[in-house]
Amino acid sequence: MEFLSMIPENQINHAAVKDHLHIFTSSCVLEALVMLYMSSDKRNKDCAKESIQEFITSIRFMLPQPVSSQFVPLVLELCKMLQSAAGYDDSLYKLCRGSLGVMVKNAKNYHSGDDDDDDNKVIISLQDMFPFAAELANKLSRGLVSSVESPSNFGPLRGDVNDFMAFMKPLKTAVKYQVVSPRPMLPSNSKFTDAINKAAVKYQVGSPRPILPPNSKFTDAINKIKFLYVLFDGLLTTLVACLKKMEVLVIEKKENGGWDQYLVILKELHDISKLYRGGEEYFWTNLKDFKRSLCHLIVRYAIRDEDYGWILQQKDAINFESRRHLVMLLFPVVMDENDDIHEMLINRTQLLAESFVYIAHEDPDRLRSGLFMEFKDEEATGPGVLREWFFLLSQEIFNPKTGLFVACPNDPRRFFPNPASRADPLDLEYFNFAGRVIALALMNRVPVGIVFDRSFFLQLAGKNVSLEDIKDVDPFLYSSCRKILDMDPLAVDEDALGLTFVWNVDKLGAMDVVELCPGGKNMIVNSKNRKTYVDLLIHHCFVVSVAEQISHFARGFTDIVGGENILKMFFSSLTLEDFDKMLHGSETDISVVDWKAHTDYEGYSPTDPQIYWFWKIVEEMTGEQRKVLLFFWISMKYLPVEGFGGLTSRLYIYKSKESFDHLPSSHTCFYQICLPAYPSMDVMKNRLNVITQHHVGCSFGTS
Template sequence: MVMDGSIQNTRRLHLVSTTHLRPWQIVDEMISVIYRYFYRKYVPSPYTQIENCMNEFFSMIPKENKCYLEVIRLSFLPELLVSLYLSPYQVDKVFAFGMIMHILKLSRIALAKDWRNECACLVLEFCKLLRRVSHEDSLYLSCRSALGLLLKNMDIASWLLYGEDTKGASCLMKEIFSFVGELGNRLCEDLASSTESPWSSGPFFGDVCDFKAFLLPLFIVIKRGPSSDPILNRDYVDAFGFLYATFSKLLRKMDECLLKMQSCFPLNTTWEDVTVWNGWFQHLAILEELHKISELYDVAEEELWMSLRQREFSLCVLLVKYLKPTDDIKWLLEHKNDYGFEFRRQLARQMIPKANEDFQRSLKIVIDKFLNMGAHVEGHQVLPNDLFSQLRVQEESAAGLKSYSTRYLTEKWFLSMCQAISIHKMPFLLHVQMILHDSILILKGFSTHTLLIYAAIKLENLHLEYFRLAGKLIALALIHQVRVGVVFDHVFFLQLAGKSISLEDIRDADPCLYSNCKQIMEMVSKPIVSDALELRFIGGAEYKRSAELCPDGKSIVVNGKNWKIFADLIIQHHFVTSISKQVSYFAQGLADVFGSSIADQGNQENQAKQCIYQIEQEIALLSQFNHPNIVQYYGTDKDETKLYIFLELVSNGSLTEIYSRYHLKDSQVAAYTRQILHGLKYLHEHNVIHRDIKCANILVNVGGTVKLADFGLAKVTEFNNLIKSCKGTPCWMAPEVVNLKRTGGYGLPADIWSLGCTVLEMLIRKPPYSHLEPAQVLYKIGRGEPPPVPDFLSGLSQDFILQCLQVNPDDRPTAAQLLDHPFVKRSSHA
């Protein structure tokens, strides 16, 4: 036994299977290389040898065979690599770290294959071994996250019954318990620290993602219910009790956290004015998981919502500050009636698309429309005389629009306008209301008006324009957060979104119609008299009119077989067909301000999905790259609302942090530059432009190895194909990027210009053009003026920088050519 590395020099034979003869040979070769490497025997390119073996091994995995990866587990290769990772020598640790991370990368390929279960078992083996090192070890955390990602994308039910071995499934469940317990404890500790100071980090995003992933198997087991198999039934009982205990502990800690949050706010503080702390970012995500757990237990759901009702202010702060339009809020909407108006208003605002127009321009549009309508309807008489006069005078003045944005004027004007609509003082509304019970706007409640559109007996074009005006007013009131005493009825939201409307949807909107439809349902077993049915839907109006609900509807008799269809047709006619124009014009008014209607959100979601797909394709390409000077991308994952990108952890920070702490010598800058060039050369050979090379995007690991990172702006191109979009960070952008007219686009040489700026940045310890304003920087770069290179720099460094900063892209050397520059070559001999 070698004590330093805990590696035993066994001479056992590994070739024990004829079914997988070549895989056993490959694993034996890897083990042989590791032993020789550890005993410091000469091994040419050991890292590359093992990497190639692993690539070959994983490329040979058969589609159907479920025992292929058992070859690695039975060979004790995981134990060997972890033992090497525990070596006190840094070179051994780095070597093992790279090998294990490469296995994790290859296991990611399983997401698109049929052998995810086996990969999950292999990654689980590494997790169990590394957990003995430390729960905080970076490699262990990477393995745990990789396992969580596999769990989210695989058939968990079959994995828990992997190989139909119930004892094996039970062992897997115990491991899941340990992960959930570990993450639950971690989240509790971080929740407690999140309220200690505004700078506390709080729960980490990665821990929350892992917690969500490892909860999935527990959900599966509990929802499956008790089993006749004693082992599986014990798993169910254990999971049921364990998950509730985890829920209770986490809920208590969250309740304490929300209570402390409330004490952090001064009295009479509004939600919008609250200064948030760094550690609160993941609180909503944790609450969502607690809600999912609570749905499995009757008592747990009541406990959760009772706690949240007591902490309504803190919950509203989280909604205002952290809830994004893309977040799933269904779990909050289910209990919206348990909270006050302000809470519901914040939820409603999340469902409204953001405005893409200038507020002042929107106000002017509405005011112009209102003033122009004065020629047709004396509607302005319902507004206070002084306010209307002020609006007319300011609308005519050149500088008057600026005063519209003042809080006093907007609130008073919006409130008066919306009241003029909602209290039926405008003549056309008053006219319709007096003639028909089927009014256009119905008021309910005391202090708040519910907006709901019904059919009018006679619809004029001017009436439709008022609907559009009303839509603009409501939209602008939402943007300016002005309370106008009007809220949308649930049915009205469905109308705007173009959704179907059910009987239960109209319970509150039209109690009379709801009651009549319910009575029809009760008449199923009785003969239905058509005259009685006809009168039933006249309601309180003093007129009778008929409408054909479907083609040839007059010849169809309503009976016990088609009464449901009849009721649905009545509802659709009453709430959809007969008012389609009104709803359309109102929705157009909203869209005039917001830039899109509520119904358009589905199209925007499709565009977002397409964008996410493109990102996934690009990351999938980047994850195939493997170079010591490029941060390793492991791929992507997504749920209903988020896209996650998984990449290598580099813990020592960026070159910006390094040159801020230390004054780098020429030789050190040259060494870093040489590694950057190796990474760029690799990217450019694969036709990838980084497009954002700068010190902040270049990381350095504990061994001093440079890693190119932040490929958010990276673009894959083909030779002779120029990119025609302006991307990058201004101070490091090439002239052809800023001014696309110079060459009609840009290519790989744009990275070389950025490299020259980066080398200059390291030597002068500040960004290039730092003496200029951003607009001046873009102007000078667009004209082809490179940043000034100080005379105090060495001759070699100046020459290297100036070669990179050639204005003509064709004059710049390639990354491969720059590797032969004397400034860089001397670092390789240092």
């Protein structure tokens, strides 16, 4: 510690720090500490261990980074000595190795093996890192194999994985910027030597097969490429073999605790694969047959604040459940109990206007912290009422009568921003509000029974809109454009269309002519430019005309998810069908068999006549009546795509103490319906028929 305190104050003077370190190393202090650590006397061993730990900790956390980076060669030598004397499994060696990895990862420059003796570089050869990287790769491989041999075995440890990634960073950087090529060829069939020889001929000047000098920059680059590839290919091969065994274990439900680092290792291997031409294809080709294992790892082990963009880009590699799980990790955590919870008291008759007041201009942090919802003059409170509010409000926002969105003629569940909505001076604020509401509904996992038109969805994902994307929202325009593109070229050139590059827009009853491009009034549509005309027309009608509305909707959505990059990641990672399932919920008819399988009883037994009558009546209901009954029961008309199994709780039928002349009641927060002991099936059916009327089924629960 006294030595550290004597480091020259001028941290920029690397030469002075280097001279100071030379005095320390020349005194053989490290050798003495290691000898003391290997002593059979416990007091000597403990003294050395404490000294080395304090020394390493002080270097990492007390010294400025420019100074601590100069200690990398010293810590490297300490690691080598401890590894030789104490072995790979020694705890002190692991501490020093991990510290070396972090210091190497954080350092900006490395000595590349040439004659450059720049004082601004960390004097450590990248090849000095090879043994540590190889040691950790082998350790990870052993851990991976162990994790699938028996349910009781553990896999790679988080500390070893983090150390491996630390040593990988400078090696990846070296390969990325090496002298051969920005992206060296990934060898096929692991014939790496042949590929390297061919590369050597290509990038050397002179004879067809030049002899490379032993210490050339080219040879140094080749060594790095070869070493990193060998680690990558070996670890990937082991991992693929483990995923293959995992396929069977997942089916047999033989879970263990040793798979939690698989995704982290896979991401690191994917990062390495991107350094080689053909590398990503090689990586995903190896994984294509293990979809079940990948999906299990994601649902079971994916956590917040990690980057999963690498796997979300491969939509075919995982299923909907996995994609949904990953994109939901982008949302803030829902706080059910929070002192800063946002409370709302809303009149049902003023649902849209009063909800706007509570949501539109509230601090997003407050909205993310949790919502508490209550309707005026009603006793019910809690999550069930919140689910009901989300559903009813979303239906109101997207109701075409509101004027914000229009329904698609071919699919009335789908909605697109109304280009004519600008007639209302508050329309943009309402679009911002709508974006917040939809994001909050998704965050709270409430299916709201509406879906977006494809062109609307694509723009939120930052993608272009083409003719094929407008089929649902404007089938007439789609058909017209299709005819223009399919017409005989001669007929088009004879001005059979009679079109120029303009579009007539109805603005409050008056027709306004809009040029699709500068000078469009004087440009006749012909066979050569008709594709351009159609593209410009689609762009105007479905992008330009609603640009402000979509921009404000996206801004409101972003307010909740916390950033524009998260919004783009969310929508670009999903297919439209994925988003439909998340926002709308299940589109299949409610299964009574599935309903019964996920329902328990309190006060009743499954064999009681009232229970038999109840399910018999439900079986005879129409699909819409079942939805209304379900809404009365749990405040949801649309189930998750998994059906009742996707709910957060099982459902319950409670035996009510009320007389049989009372209607059923519900506790929607707890998924409970309370049935009086009705004396006959006819009486029960009469009561349930009252409940399944729309105006009664809503807002009839008690909590």
